[in-house]
Amino acid sequence: MKKLLTGQTWYIYIVGYIALEDEMGDSKIDHTYGLLIARLAHIHRIRLEEYLSKHHLHVGQEMLLKYLWNQDGLSQKEIGEFMEIQSATVTRMVIRMERAGFVERRTDPDDQRVSRVYLTERGRSLQPVVEQGWMAIEQQILADFPLEERLLLRRFLEQIYRNLS
Numbered sequence: 740m741k742k743l744l745t746g747q748t749w750y751i752y753i754v755g756y757i758a759l760e761d762e763m764g765d766s767k768i769d770h771t772y773g774l775l776i777a778r779l780a781h782i783h784r785i786r787l788e789e790y791l792s793k794h795h796l797h798v799g800q801e802m803l804l805k806y807l808w809n810q811d812g813l814s815q816k817e818i819g820e821f822m823e824i825q826s827a828t829v830t831r832m833v834i835r836m837e838r839a840g841f842v843e844r845r846t847d848p849d850d851q852r853v854s855r856v857y858l859t860e861r862g863r864s865l866q867p868v869v870e871q872g873w874m875a876i877e878q879q880i881l882a883d884f885p886l887e888e889r890l891l892l893r894r895f896l897e898q899i900y901r902n903l904s
Contacts, residue, residue, distance in 0.1 A: 776899070783880075784798055787801075787873075787876060791869070791872065794869070794872075795839060796841075796865070796869070799832065800835075801873075803832060803833070804836075804841065804858070804862055804865060806818060806821050807856060807858045807862065808858070808863070811858050812855045812856070812857050813855065814847065814854065814855050814856075815829045815830060815844075815855075815856060816829075816853075818833075818856060833856055840862075841861055841862035841865070842857060842858060842859060843856075843859055
């Protein structure tokens with residue numbers, strides 16, 4: 740264990756993980772990469788929610804819009820498969836977004852059992868706004884990383900994703 744002084748804060752370097760000393764606990768979990776990834780995901784979600792809420796969206800809804808921007812008229816089942824969420828969650832999300840005027844549901848003309856989701860003009864108009872927000876957060880994430888480290892980080896994150904998939 741090695742202590743590093745940065746400004747007025749002491750850090751402890753343990754097995755490739757830097758943490759504030761007062762964040763360190765007695766649990767083995769406190770020193771895992773998994774906890775660090777979870778904390779990163781949490782702060783990313785907070786920053787995203789701060790941005791999206793200004794546009795009357797909730798985290799997750801922009802992903803549903805993203806899939807519709809790529810292919811309008813997806814079935815709710817297809818949306819659930821793409822987003823890897825349960826059908827009940829998709830239904831609640833679509834109802835909420837329909838009430839907000841972002842999407843509309845229509846019955847598939849070839850199969851009355853299938854409900855398809857289409858963008859409204861309001862939902863379509865959010866694409867540049869949502870993309871701008873995501874890119875702003877992306878810049879914040881990668882600030883002070885040279886290109887080589889950015890490429891390594893992408894490779895490492897993709898490998899972690901494959902390991903967990």
